[in-house]
Amino acid sequence: xxxxxxxxxxxxxxxxxxxxxxxxxxxxxxxxxxxxxxxxxxxxxxxxxxxxxxxxxxxxxxxxxxxxxxxxxxxxxxxxxxxxxxxxxxxxxxxxxxxxxxxxxxxxxxxxxxxxxxxxxxxxxxxxxxxxxxxxxxxxxxxxxxxxxxxxxxxxxxxxxxxxxxxxxxxxxxxxxxxxxxxxxxxxxxxxxxxxxxxxxxxxxxxxxxxxxxxxxxxxxxxxxxxxxxxxxxxxxxxxxxxxxxxxxxxxxxxxxxxxxxxxxxxxxxxxxxxxxxxxxxxxxxxxxxxxxxxxxxxxxxxxxxxxxxxxxxxxxxxxxxxxxxxxxxxxxxxxxxxxxxxxxxxxxxxxxxxxxxxxxxxxxxxxx
Amino acid sequence: xxxxxxxxxxxxxxxxxxxxxxxxxxxxxxxxxxxxxxxxxxxxxxxxxxxxxxxxxxxxxxxxxxxxxxxxxxxxxxxxxxxxxxxxxxxxxxxxxxxxxxxxxxxxxxxxxxxxxxxxxxxxxxxxxxxxxxxxxxxxxxxxxxxxxxxxxxxxxxxxxxxxxxxxxxxxxxxxxxxxxxxxxxxxxxxxxxxxxxxxxxxxxxxxxxxxxxxxxxxxxxxxxxxxxxxxxxxxxxx
Numbered sequence: 001x002x003x004x005x006x007x008x009x010x011x012x013x014x015x016x017x018x019x020x021x022x023x024x025x026x027x028x029x030x031x032x033x034x035x036x037x038x039x040x041x042x043x044x045x046x047x048x049x050x051x052x053x054x055x056x057x058x059x060x061x062x063x064x065x066x067x068x069x070x071x072x073x074x075x076x077x078x079x080x081x082x083x084x085x086x087x088x089x090x091x092x093x094x095x096x097x098x099x100x101x102x103x104x105x106x107x108x109x110x111x112x113x114x115x116x117x118x119x120x121x122x123x124x125x126x127x128x129x130x131x132x133x134x135x136x137x138x139x140x141x142x143x144x145x146x147x148x149x150x151x152x153x154x155x156x157x158x159x160x161x162x163x164x165x166x167x168x169x170x171x172x173x174x175x176x177x178x179x180x181x182x183x184x185x186x187x188x189x190x191x192x193x194x195x196x197x198x199x200x201x202x203x204x205x206x207x208x209x210x211x212x213x214x215x216x217x218x219x220x221x222x223x224x225x226x227x228x229x230x231x232x233x234x235x236x237x238x239x240x241x242x243x244x245x246x247x248x249x250x251x252x253x254x255x256x257x258x259x260x261x262x263x264x265x266x267x268x269x270x271x272x273x274x275x276x277x278x279x280x281x282x283x284x285x286x287x288x289x290x291x292x293x294x295x296x297x298x299x300x301x302x303x304x305x306x307x308x309x310x311x312x313x314x315x316x317x318x319x320x321x322x323x324x325x326x327x328x329x330x331x332x333x334x335x336x337x338x339x340x341x342x343x344x345x346x347x348x349x350x351x352x353x354x355x356x357x358x359x360x361x362x363x364x365x366x367x368x369x
Numbered sequence: 370x371x372x373x374x375x376x377x378x379x380x381x382x383x384x385x386x387x388x389x390x391x392x393x394x395x396x397x398x399x400x401x402x403x404x405x406x407x408x409x410x411x412x413x414x415x416x417x418x419x420x421x422x423x424x425x426x427x428x429x430x431x432x433x434x435x436x437x438x439x440x441x442x443x444x445x446x447x448x449x450x451x452x453x454x455x456x457x458x459x460x461x462x463x464x465x466x467x468x469x470x471x472x473x474x475x476x477x478x479x480x481x482x483x484x485x486x487x488x489x490x491x492x493x494x495x496x497x498x499x500x501x502x503x504x505x506x507x508x509x510x511x512x513x514x515x516x517x518x519x520x521x522x523x524x525x526x527x528x529x530x531x532x533x534x535x536x537x538x539x540x541x542x543x544x545x546x547x548x549x550x551x552x553x554x555x556x557x558x559x560x561x562x563x564x565x566x567x568x569x570x571x572x573x574x575x576x577x578x579x580x581x582x583x584x585x586x587x588x589x590x591x592x593x594x595x596x597x598x599x600x601x602x603x604x605x606x607x608x
Contacts, residue, residue, distance in 0.1 A: 032504060035525040040516055153492060160495050160523075167523040174488070190482050209480040213562035219543030221481065221493070225500060229493065230483040311495070311526060341498070 011078035019079040027054035055084035074104030101352040113290035119353045132323040136306025143280030163307030202227040255304035262302040312338040372593040375442040378424035385468040393600045414600035418593035437583035447574040461580040469576035471553040475569035487522040508532040508545030537561040
């Protein structure tokens with residue numbers, strides 16, 4: 001049941017199916033995709049046969065599961081209802097949201113723009129004016145770490161820290177300091193094999209140790225996995241980013257600008273540091289143009305450090321806030337890796353949005369900062 | 370209302386707890402029936418006050434303290450920090466008692482020669498799903514300690530597998546990849562071919578005298594508590 005008929009009409013105008021999703025869901029898909037951190041924030045209970053069930057903490061995962069179960073091609077979904085999250089004392093544990101998921105469209109820039117436009121249309125229909133949009137894009141940051149030629153494991157670490165300022169600061173400090181020391185007790189056998197780049201010997205040695213210690217094979221990390229990462233780690237230990245590499249990364253993360261100027265600023269950053277970011281910036285510029293058209297007169301700000309530290313978010317993220325008090329009213333992003341994690345047979349491009357109905361239309365609520 | 374202290378109902382922890390009072394010149398009197406779960410603390414230093422002893426299991430003690438149904442308890446700091454989420458507001462660790470010492474640690478299979486630190490574990494956890502089709506699994510009975518410690522290292526991509534006993538056997542049995550468990554000497558971990566990470570000590574735990582802030586503290590209870598704390602040589606007497 002939609003709060004206003006308008007909202008349902010707006011969210012389904014582009015052909016989206018209106019979903020009526022259950023409140024109780026198996027807890028596992030949430031934990032498996034969003035990780036153990038979300039358990040603190042979920043209300044988990046037990047079904048009659050002991051199955052672990054959760055009050056839905058969000059709609060995206062249930063909608064993704066619905067899409068996979070339906071077995072259909074590209075599709076769009078919209079919904080409205082209550083989500084349940086444990087909060088710090090004083091905040092409500094349930095709140096009303098509406099949302100939209102645009103699943104399977106390979107024209108990602110168009111899908112991103114359509115999603116943003118829908119969020120703005122919904123906010124306008126609910127009486128919200130005076131808005132500002134903030135966007136970020138982890139794929140740009142990933143392109144930057146690749147263009148810098150950082151070792152692959154370091155690229156992964158930095159991507160993982162993206163969107164979490166504390167974690168990013170720590171990762172950059174480690175990247176600069178290189179305290180990746182192999183300071184544990186000496187393991188001469190392993191060290192000798194690694195020094196000789198004897199990959200096969202290393203694997204055989206580790207396989208022997210695993211077997212001797214009685215670890216079952218086929219249930220977790222294998223000798224091949226351990227050997228590969230041991231050699232990676234050696235490479236990491238030998239690597240140390242230069243001051244200029246660190247300052248390029250910081251310059252990108254510190255970048256805050258209007259969307260129109262952003263491609264130019266990115267090109268400046270690339271050419272000043274002799275980095276080949278051409279294709280990534282071109283793709284970003286095309287997306288920026290589509291977003292600009294979708295946003296109309298609502299200003300869009302680019303924030304180099306804005307992202308969500310979950311590994312299924314892969315590209316654009318956005319937030320729409322009131323320009324008076326900064327209250328965030330809507331948010332969304334591209335999550336091309338989620339459907340695959342939920343069990344889809346292949347990678348499925350997808351983007352979505354959610355609307356904070358608990359805040360929309362409520363000006364300067366006294367209890368909320 | 371009577372001042373009530375919960376202490377462990379059996380084993381070394383019970384004997385060590387009783388010894389804490391004995392050293393302060395106090396004794397626990399029971400009604401004579403060996404199976405009783407109540408006792409009374411007596412001694413010159415607390416003459417005129419009524420102080421009851423409630424024998425409970427170690428994990429119940431942390432719960433009862435949190436609920437405020439006892440005024441003090443003696444139990445392991447690991448259980449206090451695991452069981453009581455809002456620890457700052459609901460309890461106060463009054464005095465470490467010097468027994469029951471053990472560490473809550475993160476341990477991985479010893480053949481994981483590439484994993485020495487939490488940062489290494491983070492790397493492994495991040496690549497785990499792509500490689501093995503599932504998240505890294507950590508067996509533990511310490512959900513809260515594990516979650517808050519892993520979060521402080523920025524590790525989010527893992528799953529906790531509940532383990533209520535013999536956690537150290539979970540990796541060899543293929544039930545988990547690594548563990549968070551309590552160990553005093555590390556011998557059990559070594560025997561199970563597990564190794565503590567260089568920065569893998571989550572908590573140095575020992576038995577603590579714990580005060581329940583949220584219990585009722587009427588004046589007679591307060592003055593009994595003051596006398597008790599003085600007898601135990603505790604000068605900082607905030608309730």
